[in-house]
Amino acid sequence: xxxxxxxxxxxxxxVSAVGYAQKIPVFKVVxxxxxxxxxxxxxxxxxxxxxxxxxxxxxxxxxxxxxYPDIKVIYTRKTDELIDLYERxxxxxxxxADVFVSIHCNAHETQVGGAExxxxxxxxxxxxxxxxKAENSVxxxxxxxxxxxxxxxxxxxxxxxxxxxMQEEFLEQSIQLAKIVQNQLTSVMKRxxxxxxxxxxxxxxxxxxxxxLIETAFLTNNExxxxxxxxxxxxxxxxxxxxxxxxxxxxxxxxxxxISPNESVSVQSEGDRIHPEKHTTNNHTTxxxxxxIQISSSPKRLEAKSFNFKGLSPISxxxxxxxxxxxxxxxxxxxxxxxxxxxxxxKGYKDAYITAFYQGKRITIQKAKQLEK
Numbered sequence: 001x002x003x004x005x006x007x008x009x010x011x012x013x014x015v016s017a018v019g020y021a022q023k024i025p026v027f028k029v030v031x032x033x034x035x036x037x038x039x040x041x042x043x044x045x046x047x048x049x050x051x052x053x054x055x056x057x058x059x060x061x062x063x064x065x066x067x068y069p070d071i072k073v074i075y076t077r078k079t080d081e082l083i084d085l086y087e088r089x090x091x092x093x094x095x096x097a098d099v100f101v102s103i104h105c106n107a108h109e110t111q112v113g114g115a116e117x118x119x120x121x122x123x124x125x126x127x128x129x130x131x132x133k134a135e136n137s138v139x140x141x142x143x144x145x146x147x148x149x150x151x152x153x154x155x156x157x158x159x160x161x162x163x164x165x166m167q168e169e170f171l172e173q174s175i176q177l178a179k180i181v182q183n184q185l186t187s188v189m190k191r192x193x194x195x196x197x198x199x200x201x202x203x204x205x206x207x208x209x210x211x212x213l214i215e216t217a218f219l220t221n222n223e224x225x226x227x228x229x230x231x232x233x234x235x236x237x238x239x240x241x242x243x244x245x246x247x248x249x250x251x252x253x254x255x256x257x258x259i260s261p262n263e264s265v266s267v268q269s270e271g272d273r274i275h276p277e278k279h280t281t282n283n284h285t286t287x288x289x290x291x292x293i294q295i296s297s298s299p300k301r302l303e304a305k306s307f308n309f310k311g312l313s314p315i316s317x318x319x320x321x322x323x324x325x326x327x328x329x330x331x332x333x334x335x336x337x338x339x340x341x342x343x344x345x346x347k348g349y350k351d352a353y354i355t356a357f358y359q360g361k362r363i364t365i366q367k368a369k370q371l372e373k
Contacts, residue, residue, distance in 0.1 A: 027249050029065055030074045030092040032102040033058035034213075037082030042107040044219045050105045051080065053228050057216065058103050060238030065245060089206020096346055098252070099177060099245065100211035102204070105228060106218045113221040114192030115185040118213040119174040120204040173210035173338055177248045181214060184240035184247075191217060209342070210252075214241065252339055288359045289371050291337035292316065292327035295349040299323055310347040327355065334369055 033055040035041035041050025055077070062073040074095050076088045083091075092100040106116070178196045186193035194215075204211045216237050217224040227233035295309065301324050306313035312328045319325075328349075329340035337354045344352040356368030363371075 025070065025253075026072050027070055027253075028072045028074060028095055028097040028099075029062075029245055030076065030095065030097040030100045031058045031062050032076040032088050032092075032100065034102055034104040035082075036077050036080055039082050042105055042219050044107075044225060048219060048225065048229060050107075050219060053105055053219070053234070054103045054216075055080065056234050057237050057241070060235055061101075061103070061242045061245075064238060064242040068246070071249075085202045086206055089204075092207045092209060092211075097207075097209050098342075099248065100204070100207045100209055101177075101181075101241070101245065102201075102211070102213040103241070104213060104215050106215040107220045108218060109220070111221050113218045113224045114194040115182065115189075115217055116194035116197055116215045117178040117182045117185075118197050118199050118201060118204070118215070119171065119178050120198065120201060120211065170208075170210045170338070170342075172335055173252065173342075174212055176251060176335070177210050177244070178212045180247050180251070181212065181241060181244040184244040185214075185216070185237075188243075189236060189240050208345075254336070254339075289332065289368060290357050291329075291331040291334060291340075291368065292355050292357065293329050293337065293340045293344045293349075293352050294355050295326055295328050295344050295352045297323050297325045302326070310349075312344060312347055328352070333372060334365070 033051070035049075035051035036055070037051075039051065041054070043049055058075065059078065062075060065071045065073050074091065074097065076091050077083050088102070089100070175196065182193065182196050185191050201213050204213060217228050219225050219228060228237075295312070297320070299322055302308045302317070304315040304317050304326070306315065309315050309326065309328065314328070314330060316327045316330070317324055318327070328344050329337070331337040331340055334354070341352060341354055354365060356363050356365050358368065358371060
């Protein structure tokens, strides 16, 4: 009888453990070690290849993140092989990743040094464009590149600035992730701060989630090269990149109100730097302002329950003429609405988009952002 009792107890324990594990939301991180195979990246002294350094850092970042049960790490490459830029983004998209992090090393003809982190956007100046152009040139090593990248001309900034609506929606999250990474590399690691920048990286253009590209340090700088190629240096970079991803995860899940303490961390935009805004929030305005995700519309009235909308909750509905419009969520801030939009798209509502309301009336997103400030 005791034996039967222990067996039943064991079965119940396993079932409850499995059930608990299933409740833990998995945060998917795609780590992209730049270059690889016949594309060495930056080469110094004919013996030091960027592709080798960034692969070691990426694998270390992954190892640190894999220690957390609620994080799944996907690598675009784990060996010395060339993965097309197009395929790197496709890997992230197929896995419905929460973030895409591409890791690189920088180079220059001088002894300039420092760390910089990029998000997708306009090539704000010639320097940003040259960095993106160098990273994008790998397409010429890929098979059938003329067809795959027909719309890109890496010598023309204008051909790289077209952003889809979905990518624009992820820009704010990408910038936040980039700021957190940049703060770790500069305030914690004490690397020279070259800022958060925007440029037209093809590898970021292919992804449909918050995405960044890190230029860890300069292989052409004598001091930084020694650090980058040392086991200690690679582990420090990995530790701080992993810490930044964890901090971003807490922020995006609403468990952190992280704001970078480093005032020099900013986003380079057209000709100027946009610094973190300092303002107070009008509580009355905030209470009357809300963002919702419009997920569908139909002439048929559905009960506003989660089981009718792929598990999303809360759901609200409004009648617009003869059509019922269905909304998901109710956020007070645009950044919170971005998270809701991500959730809706992951559930299959690919055409979902953010809407804004003030005092019960629909307003433009631009107007809502002004009120929020």
